[in-house]
Amino acid sequence: MTTAEPGRLAASVHHHGRHDALIDTPPHAAPGKVDAIIVPTARSAKEMAYAVNLAKRLGCVLVALCSRWSIFTEVVKVARPFGTEVIVIDARRLPPGVLPRFSTDRLLAGTRFYRTTDTSQKRNLGLLIARLSGWERVAFLDDDITIPEPSDLKVAAGLTDRYAGVGLQIDPRSPSFPDNSVVCHAYRDAGGDQGMFVGGGALVVGSASMTSFFPNIYNEDWFFLLGEDNLRPVTMVGRALQRPYDPYEDGSRAQVEELGDCLAEGLFWLFDNGGSIQDADAVFWQSFLARRISFIADVVAMVNRMPGGGGKRLRMLAALKAARDRSERIKPDLCTQFVARWRNDRVTWRNHVDELQERHRVKNAEKVLTTLGLTGQSRYLSS
Structure with missing residues (x-):
């Protein structure tokens, strides 16, 4: 591990804390219309009030996809008083x-x-729903994200x-919170130079x-942002705030991640070094998995050198141990199989959507719910 100079952040030779070179500087462009905001929500219904109001301000549809503590009938009650177009689905x-x-599943x-969450x-x-409704531009927004300037969308x-x-x-500044995995949170908290990449919590995509x-x-x-062999063009604009949480509260989070x-x-290590997905063979994964375990060991050492003590350090170390134990069980063959199957799944997805579009040329959000057999577990609120 590289030792940080006074006043500077530490960097691990086993980890790329930033992928900034993969993100284009955004050029000037005229603002566009957001057709819909899509929220995969799992929190209580009241948490959706912000997103519904945001959709009303932007003049777009709000799609709430509900599970866990988000009960779709309760979300309907929250959304109805706003008088804007909302689709609520029990997902x-x-x-x-x-x-x-x-x-891949x-x-x-x-x-x-296997990941049991349904995000x-x-x-x-x-x-x-966006494809079948004919929407051109949609924004994905997590239910713990707020947008200080809606015009950024x-x-x-x-x-x-x-x-x-x-x-x-x-x-990443208070009252917001960085968007990283548990291991990368620990790296940052221990003084590592950890950045953030484009993420689905606040992401706008075109058709x-x-x-x-x-x-x-x-x-x-x-x-989602990858193409057949490399990262597709991405950029970042504006600003979003994520509600703070304790990433070390439960060690199982690090395991799942x-x-x-x-x-x-x-894969992003390869992209940073001018490589492509084609280079991700078993030899590469064997080397990278060893590098990953060394990186976690670096972070453990950094945490142990943190000033002070207390419960947070113990939780950090427990989370890192959980991540290391899970990482040691990952084999190169699993990585190569996953990537190969993911590439096949890209074709499966395209064929599935194309077939539905060919059979159901509805181009209407309310009718799409009927097309997909979702009328019994959804509500459409018109503006």
Whole structure:
């Protein structure tokens, strides 16, 4: 590990804390229209009031995809008084055939690496509704994100003809919070030079980008931004705020993230060095996985050198141990298989959406709910 000079952040030789060179400087463009804001919500219904009001201010549709503590009938009650166009869907159990079966899911099903959260499923449902409704530009927004300047979403929308994804920069300063994995949070908290990349928590995409999908794995938004062999063009504008949380509260969070963090950081390591997905063979993954474990060891050493003590340090160390234990179980063959299957799943997704579009030329959001068999578990509120 590299030791930091006084007043400077530390950097690990085993980790790229920043991928800034992969993000284009945004050119000037006229603001665009946001057709819809899509929120994969899992928090209580009252948390949706902000996003509904934001959609009303922008004059666009709000799509709330509900599960866990977000009860769709309660979200309807929250949204109705705003008098704006809102689609609320109970996304806990989707009818068969709404979304395709992905081979990456079959690869991980029944293993410790399978991700049980439904964020990816809800984002894919949002993409499908957008395509069938004929929307040109949509904004993905997590339910713990706020946008200080709503016009930033219009600026981002104006760039979607040039970029596969336009992210809003998550402000790491209080009262906001950085957008990183648990391991990268620990690296930053211990003094590491850790940045942030374009993420799905505040992301605007155009219709051309909807040929991609979100695999069911941590860093699914990074995979969404990939093309066949490399990262598609991305940029960042504006500013977003993420509600603070304790990333070290539960060690299982680091475990769940580890496979996706290894896969995404591994591919982005290649991109940083001028490589492509074609270079991600078993030899590369064997080397990168060893590098990942060394990086976690670097962070553990940094945490142990932090001044003071207390519960936070112990929670950080417990989370890092959980991440390391999970990382040690990841094999190069699993990484190569996942990437190969993900590439096949890209074709599966495109074919699925194209087939639905060919069969159902509705181009109307309310009718799309009927097309997908969602009328019994959704509500459409007109403006």
